[in-house]
Amino acid sequence: MMVYRSLIIDDEILARQAIRTLLQHESAIQVVDEAANGSEAVLKILQHKPDLIFLDIQMPEMDGFEVMKEIWAYHQPIVVFTTAYDQYALRAFEVNAIDYLLKPFNEVRFFQALNRVQERLNQQRPQPHVEALMGQLLRAEVSVPGDAYLRRILVKETGRMCLVNTEDIQYLDADGNYITLHTAHKQHLIYDSLTNLEAKLNPTDFVRIHRSHIINLNYISEIETHFNGEYIVRMTSGQQLKWTRNYRDNIKAFYARTT
Structure with missing residues (x-):
């Protein structure tokens, strides 16, 4: 029951x-x-x-x-x-x-x-065979030969499950072990640590800029210098995020895409 x-x-x-x-x-x-x-x-x-x-x-x-x-x-x-x-x-x-x-x-x-x-x-109530199929799809997605990074993330919502394409995620915002995936049209909440998820995302696209934020470099509109070696990142959505000093070295990934 x-x-x-x-x-x-x-x-x-x-x-x-x-x-x-x-x-x-x-x-x-x-x-x-x-x-x-x-x-x-x-x-x-x-x-x-x-x-x-x-x-x-x-x-x-x-x-x-x-x-x-x-x-x-x-x-x-x-x-x-x-x-x-x-x-x-x-x-x-x-x-x-x-x-x-x-x-x-x-x-x-x-x-x-x-x-x-x-x-x-x-x-x-989700049917067991549906849940099993979604799990198989996700496992197949992350076990493609030569592709070590997540391309989709399984999100459980009330009464259903869905797969979110990582390429659609503009940035990730962590609060403890809860992570919000921000896309252009919706926000999804998952339970995971940002450090654990960071290791599964393609570093060519996803960069840690703050202890609570990972951004998708494809959605950066502009970066401007701030105080004490920090930066302000403006996303294409209009959201502004701070690139803190502790993650300043990661900005090389952004420069590598623009050269």
Whole structure:
């Protein structure tokens, strides 16, 4: 049996306890954590990557919609809004919430929402043969004779997996062991160390410029000198990044492409 991970987000402890109590006999739903405000919610969603979140709307620091805006490029859980205010219902469904529970809700109404959640989760569940095929494709991609570097990176998102071409990655941004792959149209979050991934990328194209950044030289618009031997890199996307002194020697790779 598949077990799905959930996160309860509400600034009221009694509201969190009520949802946890209703879920205690649901063996298919595991509550992995709780959050009491918007900022904490963002951190815990990105940490746990739950399949499902129960999300209050009016909370300290960030409201529920702001939380969704912060996480959506990195992780897209199923969302059940839980709130005492009915005026946000239309907006909730506009951002693809699966249900909107108006407090105080009863047990029947809660399990109606949970049935919708489980139907959606079952639809999104990746089939084992699909996952195996994606793994084979990725292994074949990195084992081509004479090609020692990654050409595609496997990215797992809610209910699906995809392969991102490394040539489409403009730069990589690390926060601990979470790395964001920035392409022209989307951002993808993976779990890896930047040092480990750096060793798998073609150094002809990808250069470390900061302890938290690797850039694709093909997307550099210009480089200008900065203070103390550092540089400011402007990407074709308009993003500006600092090329720090610790990685100054790597700029030779850029000069090699322009000569």
